[in-house]
Amino acid sequence: MRFTRELASVAESPMVQIATIAESMPDSLKLCYGESDLPTPAFICRAMDDAARAGHTFYTHTAGCGELRAAIADQIHQLHQVRYEVPEIMATVGGSMAIYAAIRALVGRGDNAVIVSPAYAIYSNSILMAGGEPRFASLALAGGRFVLDMDRVRDAIDANTRMLIVNSPSNPTGWVMTEAEQRALAELAERHDLVILSDEVYERLVYGAQLAPSLAGVVENRDRLIVVNSFSKTYNMTGWRLGWAQSSERTIKTLYRAVEFMTSNPAAMVQQAGIVALRDGEGYVAGLRAHYDARRQQVAAALASIPGITLPEMQGTFFAFPKCRFATDSTAFTAALVQATGVALAPGLAFGGDGEGYIRVCFASTEATLTTALARFRKFVIETGA
Ligand SMILES: Cc1ncc(COP(=O)(O)O)c(C=O)c1O
Known part of the structure; x- marks a missing residue:
């Protein structure tokens, strides 16, 4: 059997390594994915149910x-x-x-x-x-x-x-x-x-x-x-x-x-x-934006307290993308972080060579999860002298 050159050239994302470790840990905090932890609003679920019936x-x-x-x-x-x-x-x-x-x-x-x-x-x-x-x-x-x-x-x-x-x-x-x-x-x-x-x-x-x-x-x-x-x-x-x-x-x-x-x-x-x-x-979208904006400010403040981090302005999406002096090999760093703390972040390399040296934090999560995850991240950086 021989796969086509086109499909064989699709490489596994460095994210998979981090996600696999996180999924094997019962209490891991997964801020590595590109989605919110909020469910679809009920009015949309109802509409789907009504439509099927x-x-x-x-x-x-x-x-x-x-x-x-x-x-x-x-x-x-x-x-x-x-x-x-x-x-x-x-x-x-x-x-x-x-x-x-x-x-x-x-x-x-x-x-x-x-x-x-x-x-x-x-x-x-x-x-x-x-x-x-x-x-x-x-x-x-x-x-x-x-x-x-x-x-x-x-x-x-x-x-x-x-x-x-x-x-x-x-x-x-x-x-x-x-x-x-x-x-x-x-x-x-x-x-x-x-x-x-x-x-x-x-x-x-x-x-x-x-x-x-x-x-x-x-x-x-x-x-x-x-x-x-x-x-x-x-x-x-x-x-x-x-x-x-x-x-x-x-x-x-x-x-x-x-x-x-x-x-x-x-x-x-x-x-x-x-x-x-x-x-x-529309009302739902406005509420969602306000919710993410509060989380965005929380994450910006928490990341500012971690040595070695430069955080570019967060203008849109639900991601922070700090440049991290300690993550020149972002896959190795995020793997070590998740193993030691259970906090899963996405390595910048998952977004191409231009992302190396950065880490992506998804902040579409609860205030409590973000507080815990970012405190562990900070402690890890300080203790390991990363
Ligand atoms: C930039 C961007 N484009 C497109 C997609 C694909 O979204 P979906 O296929 O769920 O509509 C994503 C999902 O993460 C994304 O981040």
Whole structure:
């Protein structure tokens, strides 16, 4: 038996090592994952239950039912004042499927795509699975915050580049792209005939604002842009697997023609619950943001008391991404930390080479868990003289 080169090139994340240790310890505190410890709100669970009982148990259109696509279109308009029509939107099995399909549609053998990094490993691995080459353009640190380094993005582009991939608000860095950065990226895409894949799944989780700006507000030619979004983070629906892609009609059609033979449609009753989440979820989202903001401030204060840590500004998402003098080998450090204290954090290397030397702390947890975890983390650093 011989696996394909494309799938064999997908390496196990350094996170798995940390998670495996944590899962084997009964009292471990797992701040290494990319999800909240809060359950999906009851009104969404009820909507799913009602929908299943009312007969939403059949296949829908591969791109999702019209009602959900229209509800997504209305939400985009309300939030970003841009009008996408139903044929320009498709519901997907999580934002993950939208990312994979978009990359498969545009990046093939001999092509490359440039990822603004550190970044969630789905992009580089989807590019590898498509037979392409992932390239990385690291964010820079300036004035205590991450900024887009356009020279690095420009330097990574060549004649075989097909796509620029950006995630804002960013997992793991918490960086939120400014409008000037958006415009610079859009101009570059225009100049080099590239498509931008903009992953905006954390758009509602920003602090000091209600919403992160969408690239859909800046890029006029819809062939140039694929926006990916998801219900996972906004409504704590990670396990439900519902997301969407928005782009030009012809791009969306190409994506769903292919997805028909991958996952086909997201579950019918989950789509119905998604409609209710969009319709009735604003109060919930506002409360969630306030909850995370309090945790964000708690974590910022706790990390500031740990020697050797520099914490870039946390503008969005539910992650802190401190640079740690003692974690030049972030996998070895986080492995030692979890073994000694039961506190599981994600090594920066899990987000590519540009993440090495950093650690990701998920703060979508309770005040008590964070207090205990960060106290143990601090004690470990001080006692080991890390
Ligand atoms: C940046 C980013 N994009 C996309 C996803 C995928 O989300 P889902 O497939 O649950 O919608 C995640 C999940 O962790 C993420 O962090």
